Amino acid sequence: MSYSHEWFLSLLAIIAILITPGPTNTLLAASGLNRGVRSSLALIPVELCGYGVSIATWGYLLISLSANFPLLPHVIKFLCAIFIIWLAFKMWRTTLAIGEVKSSPVGKRALFMATLLNPKGLLFASAVFPSSTFVDLPSFAGQFLVFSLLLIPIACGWIAFGALLGSGRVPWLRPDYLQRGAALVLAVFALSIGMSALS
Template identity: 45%
Template structure:
């Protein structure tokens, strides 16, 4: 059974923290606007669902036998985030930059987001990984927190778009790239340290 008094605040706090997925959601809100960014929310849910299930069901038990597995995967996530940051920086202001902020990019960033590991091993109850009904129940509570949080990041980003915006979308995208790079370096340093 889920203790909602601890689960909800913990999930909400972690999801509200800036990271790779939230950076992409806000950037898309700024670049494409609120309505065109809505398809990113199901992409985030799918990414988290697959990543949390994988960590909880397979990788966490495997890492007990292979202690190098978690650090290696965390470093791989850090390298991927550097690549995402580079793409955002390089393509800032280009007319086709919407391709880099689409559902596929959000799904991939979320799938490799280290927050999923934290959810799987520290926030989700162990019972969530014992049977499908327990996992689906926990994921439904999780989704009820993900959706408004994702919408909040998109709204935040969309406040920087439109005719009244004082900040150029190119600068927002470059700022997002720097935020992702910072997150990646932090992940790499804590993994190696």
């Protein structure tokens, strides 16, 4: 597989995982529902910080452990594939819980902790970002810059999605349609990760 092909697949994987409903995206949508788009944009740097700390921690931890346990990256990738399939199945059967957090405003601390503890951080560190990302600080900074450029419009989209749900002007825009579409994308991505773990 060529480097450009790997790079393209990595970008697609980042987009697929970021766009998938989860605790962080639910909070962003809930903030858009409660406070509107403009007031919610201040949460995006908080999300970036949460992912930055999470991905860096997992990535450097896995790199240091892989020296003594060379099969560890393959095992982690395989477990990530199983987790993603479970997540896809769960998403297919449930609906987005934006309304459950509608009554309380979404704070920066809550969003940071939700993002920091989000399993997506481990997915990015172990299965999406190249291992060379965690060799030195410039490599991580370059990869995280690309990640950030993809995250910002997706986060804006989730905030706008929440605001649209609150407006009631788009009755056909239903969270369950979004979740089922995302579940299918996740299932395909899980198969790809599982095959790479076994190769």
